[in-house]
Amino acid sequence: MSSRVVREGTLTGLLSGTILGLGLKMVEVTTNLNVYTLLLNVDFIPIIGSVQWNEVIEFAFHLIIAVVIGIVYMYLRGRLELERFRSLLLVAVVLGFPTIFLYFPLSFLAIKDVPSWDDYAAFFWWSLIHILYIFSLPVLTRLLPKQ
16 A cells, blocks of 8 residues: 555545534534434443543544545555546445444444434434535545645
């Protein structure tokens, strides 16, 4: 894997992950549905879940995952030689669509006050913002300067 893929994937992951996080934060503030809390929640993970992390550290955990996805996305883009928006979107869907369904195990396993696994309003917002995240990957690919 080239350093260019890592650089561009890291930047893409940081920006798309921030879009996702800020979108869910905005939904949580305006609707009182704890979807942002759900995104950042790590309380069920052994060892790290017993620590009371502040929001910045929890957001950093989220961004680490987003960077990994961004690097894989940029790797696949280069490996498959993709340039057309539809092709880039398809790769983003393959990588991002499964994250929508993380809602269910995350809400089920959480100890914190997060939406229930059967809270359809929360799942709607979670899904909508994750779809925005999926679209942000190919859009950012087009907007960011080639390095």
